[in-house]
Amino acid sequence: MxxxxxxxxxxxxxxxxxxxxxxxxxxxxxxPKPGTGEVLVKVRYISIDAANRAWMQGTTYRAAxxxxxxxxxxxxxxxxxxxxxxLKKGDLVFGDCGWQDYAARPATELNRLPGxxxxxxxxxVYGITGLTAYFGLTEIGAPKSGETLVISAxxxxxxxxxxxIGKVKGCRVVGITGSDEKCAWLTGELGFDVAINYKTENIHxxxxxxxxxxxxxxxxxxxxEILEAVLFQTNTNGRIICCGxxxxxxxxxPTKGPRGIPGLLVVNRITMRGFIVSDFLERFTKAFQDLAExxxxxxxxxxxxxxxxxxxxxxxxIGLLNGENLGKRMVKVA
Amino acid sequence: MxxxxxxxxxxxxxxxxxxxxxxxxxxxxxxPKPGTGEVLVKVRYISIDAANRAWMQGTTYRAAxxxxxxxxxxxxxxxxxxxxxxLKKGDLVFGDCGWQDYAARPATELNRLPGxxxxxxxxxVYGITGLTAYFGLTEIGAPKSGETLVISAxxxxxxxxxxxIGKVKGCRVVGITGSDEKCAWLTGELGFDVAINYKTENIHxxxxxxxxxxxxxxxxxxxxEILEAVLFQTNTNGRIICCGxxxxxxxxxPTKGPRGIPGLLVVNRITMRGFIVSDFLERFTKAFQDLAExxxxxxxxxxxxxxxxxxxxxxxxIGLLNGENLGKRMVKVA
Numbered sequence: 001m002x003x004x005x006x007x008x009x010x011x012x013x014x015x016x017x018x019x020x021x022x023x024x025x026x027x028x029x030x031x032p033k034p035g036t037g038e039v040l041v042k043v044r045y046i047s048i049d050a051a052n053r054a055w056m057q058g059t060t061y062r063a064a065x066x067x068x069x070x071x072x073x074x075x076x077x078x079x080x081x082x083x084x085x086x087l088k089k090g091d092l093v094f095g096d097c098g099w100q101d102y103a104a105r106p107a108t109e110l111n112r113l114p115g116x117x118x119x120x121x122x123x124x125v126y127g128i129t130g131l132t133a134y135f136g137l138t139e140i141g142a143p144k145s146g147e148t149l150v151i152s153a154x155x156x157x158x159x160x161x162x163x164x165i166g167k168v169k170g171c172r173v174v175g176i177t178g179s180d181e182k183c184a185w186l187t188g189e190l191g192f193d194v195a196i197n198y199k200t201e202n203i204h205x206x207x208x209x210x211x212x213x214x215x216x217x218x219x220x221x222x223x224x225e226i227l228e229a230v231l232f233q234t235n236t237n238g239r240i241i242c243c244g245x246x247x248x249x250x251x252x253x254p255t256k257g258p259r260g261i262p263g264l265l266v267v268n269r270i271t272m273r274g275f276i277v278s279d280f281l282e283r284f285t286k287a288f289q290d291l292a293e294x295x296x297x298x299x300x301x302x303x304x305x306x307x308x309x310x311x312x313x314x315x316x317x318i319g320l321l322n323g324e325n326l327g328k329r330m331v332k333v334a
Numbered sequence: 335m336x337x338x339x340x341x342x343x344x345x346x347x348x349x350x351x352x353x354x355x356x357x358x359x360x361x362x363x364x365x366p367k368p369g370t371g372e373v374l375v376k377v378r379y380i381s382i383d384a385a386n387r388a389w390m391q392g393t394t395y396r397a398a399x400x401x402x403x404x405x406x407x408x409x410x411x412x413x414x415x416x417x418x419x420x421l422k423k424g425d426l427v428f429g430d431c432g433w434q435d436y437a438a439r440p441a442t443e444l445n446r447l448p449g450x451x452x453x454x455x456x457x458x459v460y461g462i463t464g465l466t467a468y469f470g471l472t473e474i475g476a477p478k479s480g481e482t483l484v485i486s487a488x489x490x491x492x493x494x495x496x497x498x499i500g501k502v503k504g505c506r507v508v509g510i511t512g513s514d515e516k517c518a519w520l521t522g523e524l525g526f527d528v529a530i531n532y533k534t535e536n537i538h539x540x541x542x543x544x545x546x547x548x549x550x551x552x553x554x555x556x557x558x559e560i561l562e563a564v565l566f567q568t569n570t571n572g573r574i575i576c577c578g579x580x581x582x583x584x585x586x587x588p589t590k591g592p593r594g595i596p597g598l599l600v601v602n603r604i605t606m607r608g609f610i611v612s613d614f615l616e617r618f619t620k621a622f623q624d625l626a627e628x629x630x631x632x633x634x635x636x637x638x639x640x641x642x643x644x645x646x647x648x649x650x651x652i653g654l655l656n657g658e659n660l661g662k663r664m665v666k667v668a
Contacts, residue, residue: 227595245596266608266610267395268395272596273607276603
């Protein structure tokens with residue numbers, strides 16, 4: 001270990017409305033000492049994910065983050081004290097280390113990562129977001145060549161990879177995003193067939209125009225009104241990949257759901273299925289192989305949005321929730 | 335043919351609110367003459383289904399019924415003039431013959447049925463509703479012994495069979511229905527573990543009490559608030575069988591959907607899947623065999639609610655939408 005202090009970001013209070021900098025507090029404490037079975041991890045990059053905000057709303061697939069807790073968050077770290085575990089000093093690991101410089105974590109709750117360059121790809125295309133895109137689209141979406149795939153939050157870390165995999169699979173790919181700059185990136189750089197700016201276009205009309213054969217697969221990262229609009233234009237036997245609901249994360253919980261459920265699901269025999277990436281753990285190796293091949297052959301272009309400094313982590317999340325980022329956002333800590 | 339007149343029930347206007355007798359008109363016309371490839375069918379029993387009302391709302395898996403049309407409806411009929419087709423005089427057939435005494439229908443749109451007694455079972459347990467219960471539960475619900483299965487409209491034609499199949503599969507079965515009489519029938523006669531009267535009980539509390547291990551499978555016939563209540567108590571990897579949405583059929587289309595979608599689907603990895611029975615056509619033979627065995631061994635008790643007279647068909651549907659029936663409702667025409 002380094003002998004320096006450990007900076008930690010505390011979630012001071014649970015936001016009732018939108019998340020702001022006032023909900024966080026930076027404090028310093030001693031670098032923790034790992035106990036039995038634990039290692040000391042030096043955090044290098046913190047992954048910024050919309051789900052971080054959902055964790056403040058209550059129990060999800062993990063316990064809620066409560067007021068006074070160190071803010072939870074996945075990160076890429078380096079083992080500095082392996083203790084009595086099988087990990088070695090210098091090993092790269094992935095896990096929930098929280099928003100801080102150092103974390104003492106049980107070795108069993110960390111995943112050792114391979115060494116590759118750039119290491120940031122371990123948080124983007126080869127990390128949770130890339131794997132989420134991969135399994136969501138291939139396992140739940142089951143795309144067939146010629147089908148129409150619509151993706152929301154399409155310029156985000158998951159959406160941008162999911163859309164490019166859709167192109168690999170021969171789909172017509174339509175991305176929904178929140179700025180003209182993002183639209184230009186999706187169609188100009190990533191090969192999406194159409195991009196829709198939901199802030200300036202009428203989403204119903206834009207979808208109708210972009211999807212002349214209606215929608216077969218919807219990769220949903222947002223929920224809410226966009227989900228509703230898509231539902232009304234989904235084909236028989238359509239599949240809706242329920243990956244996230246960011247429209248409902250940054251504020252009070254939504255008081256209504258999308259119209260057409262369950263009526264349209266019955267009439268058009270639509271499947272909606274929620275998932276999290278760890279459901280597919282046993283198939284990670286094959287996923288890595290496919291993703292690495294597509295990156296190597298230029299079929300997937302990786303974009304990362306890297307901010308600097310632990311102290312900027314709150315603003316990184318606030319900005320992500322406001323749609324600032326293109327591609328995978330993370331914070332370089334060390 | 336018989337030489338008599340053909341009575342027909344016309345949908346006079348599309349109801350804006352609840353369906354009433356004023357929306358129908360009885361008229362007489364000549365018995366139709368079958369054209370090339372058509373047969374003349376004498377309608378014996380008309381199947382009364384909640385879906386009949388949904389057909390008035392717009393296009394579903396079939397074209398909408400429009401003002402001035404003969405009211406559509408499935409029925410069990412007897413071929414009286416087989417014309418140039420492969421069917422024979424006296425054959426029992428199933429198809430959409432409409433609410434009338436006689437129909438001229440293409441032979442290719444009729445299913446020939448086996449002769450068995452009572453013949454009404456061809457519309458109930460061995461008909462669309464029994465098969466819907468069978469495929470919805472076994473294919474989409476995929477029940478495992480010890481799981482908790484909740485069913486809405488549980489005393490209806492589909493729900494009452496689905497619940498009994500759930501018991502065959504070893505599930506804890508909880509039925510939701512609208513009267514104490516129905517509750518008593520579900521638990522006293524059909525072997526449901528618990529029955530909830532949603533009109534007199536708090537549905538959230540009643541579900542909590544009835545499902546101490548939460549809900550694994552929900553056979554949804556109603557949508558709306560009951561779907562929402564179930565969603566909030568569904569386990570990880572839960573399955574929601576979207577079979578119908580009767581809460582939204584008899585009136586204006588719902589202006590909101592259930593809360594928790596898609597958020598809860600993601601967090602708990604829930605699958606919602608809509609279906610119609612014809613999606614499983616190639617497995618009908620196996621379904622018949624299973625159902626016949628369960629009926630023969632008393633594992634499925636069949637209840638039929640048979641009204642008499644074509645002229646009473648509108649009231650039969652209106653009553654069904656108001657929850658009058660126990661088991662499969664049909665109208666004996668001849």
